[in-house]
Amino acid sequence: MPKFDNLTLHTDFYEINMMATYFEKHMQDRHAVFEVFFRKLPFGNGYAVFAGLQHVIEYIRGLNFTDDDIDYLRQATNYSPEFLEYLRHFQFQGTIRSALEGDLVFANEPIMQVEGTICECQLVETAILNIVNYQTLIATKASRIRTVVGDDPLMEFGSRRAQEVSAALWGSRAAIIGGFDSTSNVLAAKEFGIPISGTHAHSLVESFGNDYDAFKAYAQTHHDCVFLVDTYDTLKSGVPSAIRVADEMGDRINFVGVRLDSGDMAYLSKRVRELLDNAGYEDTKIFASNDMDETTIASLKMQHAKIDVWGIGTKLITAFDQPALGAVYKMVAVEHADGKMRATIKISGNAEKVSTPGKKQVWRITDSRDGKSEGDYVTLSDEDPRREKSIYMFHPNYTYINKTVENFDAKPLLRPIFEKGKLIYTVPTLKEIQHYAKKELASLWPEYKRELNPQKYPVDLSQKCWDNKRDIIEKVRQYVQQINF
Numbered sequence: 441m442p443k444f445d446n447l448t449l450h451t452d453f454y455e456i457n458m459m460a461t462y463f464e465k466h467m468q469d470r471h472a473v474f475e476v477f478f479r480k481l482p483f484g485n486g487y488a489v490f491a492g493l494q495h496v497i498e499y500i501r502g503l504n505f506t507d508d509d510i511d512y513l514r515q516a517t518n519y520s521p522e523f524l525e526y527l528r529h530f531q532f533q534g535t536i537r538s539a540l541e542g543d544l545v546f547a548n549e550p551i552m553q554v555e556g557t558i559c560e561c562q563l564v565e566t567a568i569l570n571i572v573n574y575q576t577l578i579a580t581k582a583s584r585i586r587t588v589v590g591d592d593p594l595m596e597f598g599s600r601r602a603q604e605v606s607a608a609l610w611g612s613r614a615a616i617i618g619g620f621d622s623t624s625n626v627l628a629a630k631e632f633g634i635p636i637s638g639t640h641a642h643s644l645v646e647s648f649g650n651d652y653d654a655f656k657a658y659a660q661t662h663h664d665c666v667f668l669v670d671t672y673d674t675l676k677s678g679v680p681s682a683i684r685v686a687d688e689m690g691d692r693i694n695f696v697g698v699r700l701d702s703g704d705m706a707y708l709s710k711r712v713r714e715l716l717d718n719a720g721y722e723d724t725k726i727f728a729s730n731d732m733d734e735t736t737i738a739s740l741k742m743q744h745a746k747i748d749v750w751g752i753g754t755k756l757i758t759a760f761d762q763p764a765l766g767a768v769y770k771m772v773a774v775e776h777a778d779g780k781m782r783a784t785i786k787i788s789g790n791a792e793k794v795s796t797p798g799k800k801q802v803w804r805i806t807d808s809r810d811g812k813s814e815g816d817y818v819t820l821s822d823e824d825p826r827r828e829k830s831i832y833m834f835h836p837n838y839t840y841i842n843k844t845v846e847n848f849d850a851k852p853l854l855r856p857i858f859e860k861g862k863l864i865y866t867v868p869t870l871k872e873i874q875h876y877a878k879k880e881l882a883s884l885w886p887e888y889k890r891e892l893n894p895q896k897y898p899v900d901l902s903q904k905c906w907d908n909k910r911d912i913i914e915k916v917r918q919y920v921q922q923i924n925f
């Protein structure tokens with residue numbers, strides 16, 4: 441049974457095929473820079489919450505072609521013995537700069553940058569995109585749900601519906617980054633230090649044949665009790681049975697709550713609240729689950745549903761309304777035969793798909809007086825807006841949309857993670873990351889945070905970066921025009 445402990449071959453075949461070409465053409469040590477970015481924010485949201493860095497770090501640290509991997513490649517491909525030997529001794533010696541988990545990130549700006557030999561940059565494309573695309577998507581979905589529930593507790597229930605094991609585990613962690621409070625997944629709770637939470641299923645009630653016996657048995661074996669009250673009839677049997685058990689058990693249990701899992705949640709929650717209050721259980725909470733997400737929750741809030749705690753599974757963990765974030769990994773600079781680095785570009789008839797050449801940095805520009813966001817300013821890596829008194833920010837496609845910003849703070853988004861193969865970054869605790877994400881979100885204007893049709897957050901290019909892009913597009917245009925095969 442494969443265990444997938446080593447993820448080195450977790451890459452698309454074409455990456456290793458390109459490595460083989462670089463190797464056979466003696467280009468394997470040429471220097472290159474690649475950047476990760478996405479072109480469109482997910483869920484129509486105004487921002488995305490970056491997640492996945494911890495897994496990327498673990499993946500990079502584990503990179504190593506085992507003898508078994510080499511044997512497999514020998515029989516599955518026609519790679520030369522020399523290239524296979526090269527792979528056997530492969531080690532990641534590159535430099536990675538990245539947004540940190542919990543950072544807010546936007547379309548068309550680099551969120552991770554890999555610099556190293558062209559071979560090592562090429563190998564890691566697939567896994568980096570796989571990890572960052574999924575985790576950023578889930579953290580962003582979680583953040584949308586958090587925005588709608590306010591301060592209500594949010595429990596992550598998605599494991600049974602996640603796209604397999606790894607997604608359930610890393611998805612739980614990403615949900616916490618986006619603002620969830622706890623997970624039902626015991627392994628994720630243990631490995632990532634997430635608070636664990638859970639109630640019970642309908643099977644408990646079914647196995648006893650009635651609500652009362654099931655709740656009584658549960659109460660005799662657990663101190664904190666949340667009873668699932670909708671197995672047979674919520675108002676006639678479920679809630680009255682829960683109240684009877686709570687009355688009988690008195691101080692021997694903590695009657696934390698009841699959970700609703702079907703039916704009209706607005707109507708039921710109000711009636712259940714009355715029943716609990718009338719029985720003297722004003723502090724007992726109403727939990728709700730059943731295919732919820734930010735849209736259902738917003739509707740329930742509008743209907744003044746009396747729900748205190750939310751259990752969210754399927755629609756969060758599968759990113760139901762947008763199953764993929766389209767982050768891509770593009771080469772932005774490469775060393776040529778003369779030893780000089782040159783910026784590279786991918787041209788497209790679609791202006792949005794033309795990549796921005798050159799190794800870059802993203803600067804988060806905030807007003808130094810109130811700390812509020814002004815926009816992101818993408819520069820070439822040798823520029824530093826902190827040296828300027830004012831910066832001119834303009835829309836890269838509609839340049840007449842522009843502003844001059846003074847009294848600003850500029851914070852670099854891409855921070856050093858690996859330096860020439862050495863890990864130089866310590867991942868904070870999950871709690872710290874969640875806290876950081878919350879703080880970052882607080883600095884964003886509400887116009888960018890609304891769920892529906894948010895304002896577009898400015899991501900602008902510096903003049904130098906924009907001029908560089910235009911010059912390179914022009915050079916490519918001249919090159920294409922003189923082709924005469």
Ligand SMILES: Nc1ncnc2c1ncn2[C@@H]1O[C@H](COP(=O)(O)OP(=O)(O)OP(=O)(O)O)[C@@H](O)[C@H]1O
Pocket residue numbers: 701702703704705706707729730731732736739740743
């Ligand atoms: N008052 C409400 N307003 C808006 N959405 C609601 C309301 N009550 C329930 N929902 C949501 O409507 C969806 C369908 O609920 P429905 O009542 O059909 O489920 P159910 O059939 O009772 O449960 P199940 O099929 O899981 O046994 C669920 O996503 C649920 O969370």
Ligand SMILES: O=P(O)(O)OC[C@H]1O[C@H](OP(=O)(O)OP(=O)(O)O)[C@H](O)[C@@H]1O
Pocket residue numbers: 597598600601641701729730731732751752753754755
């Ligand atoms: O609804 P979600 O957001 O995915 O949350 C997880 C669901 O998992 C459980 O249901 P179960 O698997 O027992 O199936 P059910 O839909 O029949 O309740 C639980 O009762 C929730 O409804």
Ligand SMILES: O=C(O)c1cccnc1
Pocket residue numbers: 597598624637638639640641729751753
């Ligand atoms: O603890 C719960 O209530 C739970 C856990 C997973 C899925 N649904 C519910």
